[in-house]
Amino acid sequence: MKNTNVKWMYLLVLSVIWGSSFILIKKSLLGLTAYQLGALRSIITGIILLAFGYHTLKNISKSKWIWLIISGLLGSFIPSFFFAIAETEIDSAVASILNSLVPLNTILLGFAVFKITSTKRQVLGVIIGFIGTAILILKGSELNPNQNYLYAGYVIASTLMYAANVNIIKRYLQDVKPLAIAAGNYVFIILPAIIILLFTDFFTAERFSNPNFTNAMIYITVLSVLGTAIAKVIFFKLVQISTPVFASSVTYVMPIVALIWGVLDDEAFSLIQGLAAILILVGVYLVHKRKA
Template sequence: MSGAPLAAGTVERDWRTPLELTVLGAIWGCSFLFMRVAVPAFGPYALVEVRLLLGALVLLPFLWQARAQFPARRWLWLAPIGLINSAIPFVLFAWAAQRAPAAIGAICNAMTVLFAALIAFLFFGEKIGMRRAIALLVGFAGVVVLATAKVSGLSIGAAVMAGALAALLYGLGVNLVKRHMTGLPPAASAGATLGCAAILLLPMALTHWPTAPIPMLSWACAIALGVVCTGLAFLMFYRLIARIGPARASTVTYLVPMFGALFAWVFLGEPVTGAMVVAGVLILGSVAVSQKR
């Protein structure tokens, strides 16, 4: 009798995990669409401030529940991690969304895994290995292909560089989180870093707040970006990590560019060019090789 429940539980988990990974990939793919729609009205700083604040509010109950684990000395690291891992990359992606199709940011975002390995090798003494070194070179080749491409006759190089820099900061943030926030509840940690990032970005958001009325569609996209694509997405991601481990959970990286490009094509009519496909294959292929055990 003990075998039947185990088999049923296994089937349930096997069915649930790919579904949740797909949903999370779609949510994060949507984030680039929402930025593309909302940033012309908000500007990068105001939009990211709304995103950070709403994401932090969603996670605030988890931070409050674990507040005893966050003494004053912890905040000396939480503030800079929030700046490096949230505020600046979010602003860079929003800035890029003003200048290039939504798929560009989504493709650049996939470089995070490669940059995390590179920074761990350069600054923290972790081994990189020949396979991962080759994967890094291939991934960077993909960025070059993307940066030198044109969409509708316009150069997107600056937007690609902004997206790549954001992914580099994410990679640095991953390493800082691993070394300075181990043992803390993940959802509470995310709420703390998002809250710190919102406070640090607030002066820039106030001085750059738009003077013209913001359309309701832009507000709807900004709210969805903060509540769904930041706060709720973090909760879903950390729940996946707890259940299937970080390596399997990180496979969502492969889904984000595909959903980002699909949604931009369907809802905004943005083209998917040959250069974008080649760059995406190079970057995602290099990530897959670097992750292979």
Template sequence: MTNRDLMIFLTLSFMWSLSFIFYRIGVPEFGSLAFASLRVVLAGLTMLVFVLLKKKNRQGIRDNWKVLTLVGLFSAAIPFMLFAFAARSVNAGVLAVLNASVPMMSGFIASTFFKDRLSKKQILGLVIGIVGVVILMSESLFGEQSGTSGSGLLPMGYALLACVGYAVGANITRNYLDNVTPVAITAGSLIIASVIMLPIALYEFPYGKSISLTAWVSVICIGVFSTAIALIFMNQLIKSIGPMRATSITLVIPIFAIILGYLLLGEALDTPAIIGSVVILFGTYLSLEISIKKMLTS
């Protein structure tokens, strides 16, 4: 990993960790559906620029619009809405930790439905990750009675379902869009998703309600920077260091999210949350089959 790759890696980690902060700021004012749909629409408008710039991208979208529709739904529209519902009561740091389970879920789906074999290390990581999720969601250890956490089983379930969506979208992309450029996949899926979500954005928008400047900045930043621009960075990172090491970014995002949640929102994590978070991140690390030493030196 070159210094440039490392800089992109850390920048992307920061940008994606901010998305959970933006959820916590914007959702209470816009509402879950309005915020999530506006995020998709703004991301789609941003990616429209890249479609207009290259004919190859337009061709890739035209030829694969049906599959890209599925990717847009599972990788953007549905997960964004579910995370928006979860963000009403779940801390940004906890959301980021649950988001880190995506590689484990992706591996399980690939093994179950697409006949990709998991190694013993990956299976161990999956089991450990599940244990971590159980700890994090345990009503007796980490429930709504914990005032500092402000989380509950149902909202955290929304977040986990969002992660399932991400995992399904990733497997569809890998198995059915291998011949399409990453930019075309990103642009096509987000543009199609934005067309689907636009009526929801118009219907659910809180007309007549005073929206603060902070909330407007949050929805614009999450749509443009933490979605569209971030995915461009991710595509570049995948191209440079490979998908396996690029996916390890999910291990770093929670660190940024927890720190930012503490500094910007005054959020705190109790002991069960910390234990569950560490277990999930360790399980994710094993499921990715990466070596930190090799990643930094290669």
């Protein structure tokens, strides 16, 4: 199969998997706290990736390990907690749309930190995208006055971390196998995740007696296995066979998938928010579009 066809196939699969992750986070929070969710997601994912990818670690050169640690923190560990915290206050569909800022932030960080030049069209796309973000947040706070939309900041911060991560993978981990990157990330993530979980009330009788606990554990397991472990290996491979901006444009389709799940779960979503989401995607399109 041609490389072009493979990368588009990877992009579509990731869009569906990650687009469904937001509703899985929401459902998991019915029986778990945000910190328990973030910790369990890292622990379960780490166990799976290390079980299948531990043998690849011996092939990683010492110079790569510092970038694997940074990549793990920015691309997995911190966002797993931030998204869970954010969805305690904002709807899953809104979180997914805000996640569409990743390609825009990839351009900004690529220019500011990695000295990758940007075109005027890309700068325009960034501006349009952030206008859409502002409208989405403001209208969301009006439509859902009982939700604290300041928590959207956790999602925006995560998109900056994701953007930094794809640039790091492309620049410093290009020659490391995708499974080795994923397993290497979690070598350093799994221990602090276990420590955090121990400091929550996860192991109390009250937690296990929660009627939503069993379902929450099923949701977090699906999220960890499919939405994190398998998806990350696919994503790292996608970054390596394409570009950071193309890989991060997985956020084109993700909001559509997440919005469908949100509507099915009776989340409120206004026409103006829909227009704001379109603005964000137009911005992403301008950032990603090549010159004729």
